[in-house]
Amino acid sequence: MKNTKYEKIADKHKAPETRIYNAFIAFLSGGVIGTLGEVIIEILGTFDISRTDATPIMITIFIFIASLSTALGFFDTLVTKFKCGLLIPITGFAHAMTSSSLDYKNEGPIYGIGSNMFKLAGSVIIYGIVSAWLFGTIRYLIGGM
């Protein structure tokens, strides 16, 4: 049986309960990540660090954790458990970069790590920049700051 055909049939028999369960677990894990971010900002606030200064520190902490756990190899098992809750926050971005550069490590420092690091995460950056430039220019031209 062809792969696509098989997928279609498998899709039909996928229980709706798993989808509801997936959505619920994604909501829960995403919520926990978001709460952790706010907790870190508030902890940094007790050290007299303002919210605007605390934001990059908080994001760097999350990127560090996600990159390290990807390199150690257990981020993927966490993703299969917690689904989108880990892929949509900035942790997913760090995971995409570290995993793609690790996968191509064997092909050398230039054509392996160098050219493949943004293999998955590049689309996020490119579409972000293009859309931000487009919307920003339109806003500037019609809004007149």
Add this chain to the structure above:
Amino acid sequence: MLLINSFLFCGFVCLISQIILDNTKLTPGHITSILVVLGALLDTFHFYDRIIEAVGGGALLPITSFGHSLIHGALAKAETEGLLGILMGMFDLTATGIVSAIILSFIFTLIFKPRN
């Protein structure tokens, strides 16, 4: 209050993405790209800034915040530098995230071995 809002907002974004992922053919790559564009669109008229004020850290973590930071820095620079400021200020706020992600991935790639 910010903690509860953070939980609800970040959870809500992940919930929507998971529903899209399960019920359509889109991959996580598609969804994150769509969310970044959505974040940039929401901040075109500073709507996402209001969400961050109300939600706190929970709104800074989903990838939508990346699009918001891009356009926010660009517009802030455009106020003083004109149209060229959009190009100059694009990375003002996101630079920490991108640079730390690059450096940390690079270091960890050098240290650790790939596994299947």
